[in-house]
Every structure is written in structure tokens, then in C-alpha cells.
Amino acid sequence: MLRISKMTDYAVVLATHLAAADGAHAARDLALQTQIPEPTASKVLKKLARAGVVISQRGAKGGYALARRPEQIGINEVIEAIEGPIAVTECSDESTDSFCEYETNCGVRANWQRINLAVHRALSEISLADMAFPGTSELVSIALSGKDAERLRDAGTPSNDVH
Amino acid sequence: MLRISKMTDYAVVLATHLAAADGAHAARDLALQTQIPEPTASKVLKKLARAGVVISQRGAKGGYALARRPEQIGINEVIEAIEGPIAVTECSDESTDSFCEYETNCGVRANWQRINLAVHRALSEISLADMAFPGTSELVSIALSGKDAERLRDAGTPSNDVH
DNA sequence: GCATATGGGACTGAAACGGTCCGGTATACA
DNA sequence: TGTATACCGGACCGTTTCAGTCCCATATGC
Helix, strand or coil: CCCCCHHHHHHHHHHHHHHHCCCCECHHHHHHHHCCCHHHHHHHHHHHHHCCCEEEECCCCCEEEECCCHHHCEHHHHHHHHHCCCCCCHHHCCCCCCCCCCHHHHCCHHHHHHHHHHHHHHHHCCEHHHHHCCCCCHHHHHHCCHHHHHHHHCCCCCCCCCC | CCCCCHHHHHHHHHHHHHHHCCCCECHHHHHHHHCCCHHHHHHHHHHHHHCCCEEEECCCCCEEEECCCHHHCEHHHHHHHHHCCCCCCHHHCCCCCCCCCCHHHHCCHHHHHHHHHHHHHHHHCCEHHHHHCCCCCCCHHHHCCCHHHHHHHHCCCCCCCCC
16 A cells, blocks of 8 residues: 555654644643544654654653754654655665565666655655645745755754743 | 565566566566566566556466556556555545544645655656666666666566576 | 653554465467 | 466465553653
């Protein structure tokens, strides 16, 4: 199905929610607001935190907040936080040394990487801001490459306030 | 992992192989040449046939051949033949009426479809010809190791020596 | 010190995946 | 017309992954 797992879906919903409502929020609140079961939401948020998409504050009055501004977080980051690196096939997964033993005759390896790259770029060109505030920069973010878009948008307050 | 299943990998290998060697080939031969286990290759080819990516000829001297010219077959067709429609999440899957019951507050549905579209387009822009004869397209040189491409390109009769 | 909230990991039932096998049917050719 | 060949359709099964829950350790604010 080439479908993204439910967990990843949750991750996008949660991250989008955080993008729309800035500041820190407890996992429990986020779970209630998004109607995602609380333990599951918590699990997802942990992964997002470990991947650096969100930052966490432990203890009382703690919670989660986006690690960067929504415009600076690509949807690919959210997806990769849950699913691991976007490696379309084992043989195109650089991290593992699982070697396609018939690489010589399949000759497809390099092409898979190209497919992989195409998908990766398509995903990275959609930011959390696009998700949270659709319509504002819809066409722009598609037309621009990630870097250009970033430069264009870079004019605001750099850090977020996690009180 | 957002990884495409092994079956789909096989499908691309087989389709690419057919693209490089035109004419009809028995499933058994294709399996041998690509070193994919025969029953599995057969299963994949059946799906490709049903999806209209390849055409099949039954009976003695039968086999499989591409349904169209390699340039006219997008890699997305091959993937969809195996994995079904590229629907990133259930809630963005139009075919099922599985309704995101908190659509009102998640508000992400339309965005998922946009992501979906981006991926779909990225995949459809790569044809089987690009896979079978890399180098004819300019983008390939980035990701290409070169060695395999040369071998593939120079293989005049691709069905024999590929072992 | 206590309530609150995240971190990490173990655990489980259900579903999907990878792979195989078999009976049925269509076709070429002797 | 008979037979070998080759695809068609689906059943089957062991393994892995997925979705979801639970528990305990740890950090923090009051």
C-alpha cells in the first residue's frame, strides 16, 4: 500500500497541532485535543523528542514543544522520526551493510536511490507550517527548494519560548 | 521505515529487466536471470499483468512482455501494481470510506493528500526506460555508480550473460 | 517531600509480509 | 488429438511488524 503507518499519522497530527499552538503542552493535553489515545500519543511524542523534532521538558509543568519554528521543520523529519530513515529498499539503505548480492545483475540500486531521493525531496518541501496553516504558502513551498524557502522565510524571532 | 516491500522491489527489478530485453519471456527465465525465487517472481508477474503493466501470453511459448514502451510506464505504476493505490494514510484513502472521525479537529486530511500527491508525482516522473537505460537522462549521473550503468547499457542481448 | 510529567523498555494480540504450493486453464506443436 | 508448456487464481503458513498498553525510573516545580 505504500502507506505510512498509523503512528506516523499520529506524529504528523501531533506535530501539526504543536505548530498551530505554540508553547509547551503536556502529552496528556495533546492526546485529549487530538483524540489520540494517551499512551500512544506519549509514545509518539517520545520518538519525536528523540529525533529532535520536538523538545521535552520533564517534571511538573513540563511538556512538549516544537524544537524549531514550524517553517523550519519538514514533514520528512516527522516521518523519519517514527519510521526511521526513508530507505526505500534494503538494498538502497546505506546504513545497513545488507548488500544486494546480485547487485551486478540487478543494476537497479542506483535507481532506487534516485526514487528515494525524489520521495525524500517531495516530503522535505512540505513544512509543518504548511500543514498547520494551509493556504498561506501552499504554492510557494512546492515551487521552492527547501533551502531557498528557508532563506526566504528566515526573518523572525529565532527561538521559541518553552516556559 | 517508509520502505517499499520486497515484493515491490522484485517487481521493479523484473519490470526493468523486461524493459531492457524486449519481447516475451517466461516467468521461469526471468526468475533465473534476476535470481528471484521462481514462485515469488511468478506471483509478482501475475500482479503486474493484472495491473496492466505487462501483458501475458498463456500456454506453451507464452510469457510476459511489457504492455507499453518503457518510456511510457512510470515507476508508480509498478509500485501500485503490487502495493495497491498509493494512499498514504487511511484517512487520505479515497477508496475506502473509512472516515477520520475527528476530521474536524485534526484538519490534516487535505494536507495528507497533498503529501500523497507529491510522492505520487515524484514517482510517476521516473519511467522504466530511466531505470533500464540510465544515463540517457541527465539526473541519473548524480546517484549513479557508473559501473553497473555501463554494463547494463552495453548489454546488447541482455537476456543471456547477466547471470 | 509530593505531585506531576517525561524516559525507556517490556509485553501482547492482531495483522501484514514473504514465500510456497496446488489444481485449473489456455496454447503450441507433434 | 494428445501432451508438454506456461500462466491464473487462490489457499496456506511461519515470521515479522504494528498498534497499543503498562510499568518503573527519573527529573522538576511548588
